[in-house]
Amino acid sequence: MSLADVVRRSSIEIIPLKGAEGKLAGVPTRTSVSITCSPRFGLSRTLDHVEAASRSGLHVVPHLAARMVEGRQHLRDFVHRLNDLGVDELFVIGGDGEEPLGSFYEAADILRELKEFDHTLSRIGIGCYPEGHPKISEGALRDALQHKQQYADYMVSQLCFDASVLAGWLRAVRDSGILLPLRVGVAAPLQLRKLIELSLKIGVGQSVRYLSKQNGLIGNLVLGRSYEPMDLLLALQDEVSFGELSIEGLHLFSFNQVEATLDWLSSVSGGQKAG
Template sequence: MGGEGFRALLSGVRYEVLPAKATEDKVLAHVPRDVVVTVTASPVKGLEPTLDLVGRLAAHGYRVVPHMPARLLRDDAHLKDVVERLREAGVDDVFVPAGDADPPAGAYDGALPVLRRLSELGGPFARVGITGYPESHPLIHDDLTIQAMWDKRAHATYIVSNLCFDPRVLGDWVGRIRRRDVTLPVHVGVAGPVQRAKLLTMATKIGVGESTRFLTKHASWFLRFATPGGYSPDRLLDRSAEALTAPSAGVAGLHVFTFNQVAETERWRCAVLERLGG
């Protein structure tokens, strides 16, 4: 790994965290204020833990991006209340996925209606992120996920790609969306230097129902993390270098899934930056 391109990707990093009891202390202890922190939302626990943590981290001076899954919003009044709370906390950037709540909490079963409603409300946030799927979505054809990005482009300002472990797939996907004239900047989703034992502990803390769903959906992740030499963020980035740093790729930075291994993730980033600086 080397070059100015990767320095820029690592300098413009985003850390995704889960709203657990110890998350605030971990972020305060290990994450510099210039690193963007994104906070996930739980289909079981709802938006409240996310909104609470976002407010506290914003008060500490972080630029915080809440996940606002469409399927967790009960109705228009709930959406307006969430928007108002986030604006009062100084939040100007939100990430709007469809979410995994099944059944949905209310009328919104996908991200596009929520994105349209935000536009109708005057665009209360300067930045709005949507999801991209480099690896096939389990329920949606690849062409439809790219079409969905096209449909959402008028309401969004950037894309966050879901986790991908295959550098070829990642590079091909970036090329495909650009050929389809999806021009929004992409924050590439990568897993940090995750330890399998801690990942299993984190999955357990998410909640029994969610853990089962998480493990079922992402069994291949655990195989990659468990196999000696099976996953390394350095290796993935090395092999993706040409695709991710090409000007035509429009990659704005890395979105690192920390699985709340915040200290380990920041140590890894600093070590890579130091090597690149050398």
């Protein structure tokens, strides 16, 4: 598995904000796009954007937050709507809501329930946290991942900027018996000032502190330059073997900068070879 292979197998995360549907219009057919969900917008907003992306011929991966599901029937209705749209992949998370809307509190609750009824989902992803979680201990995260892997087909890492942290975590979970293929969560090209602001908001402060120590950051901020994801990927390539540690692709946090993300993918997907 080469770095070029990993980059070619990228999905682009889209937040269902106003105007996002228009940005998807220029995305090449069969590109994989992930549509997020949040308590602010509700699952109906996610479904609206999933439908629009599906009509455009994209490979759509909806996010489903357990705490946003009102109950068993709500879950069935959501999944059956995905089936009707021809969506065969789902990404399941616990969610950021303080209080669940129903009886589902964490991703494992949804994963178990999906085993209880018929659907056409053929691939299910779950999240993982190389930098840890502000509200969950490292041991609890590891135990949860061990449990959830029996229901899932792959995992997607939290946004990270430190290749050494990511590589060390991945070796540790492989040694502990967690074998799910990994899609590496990477920030797509974005103006550095905005990237740092958004990263702090979603709770990856340790990685942002690592980014802030890099040579030339202040000058790049002043000049309004953008973050370059390839620097992280090349550093990760120096640390690990993508094939041996089952890294199958990238999950690009686009922050809805879709055109810039597509331009970056076009420029690098065929030009990098693993050493």
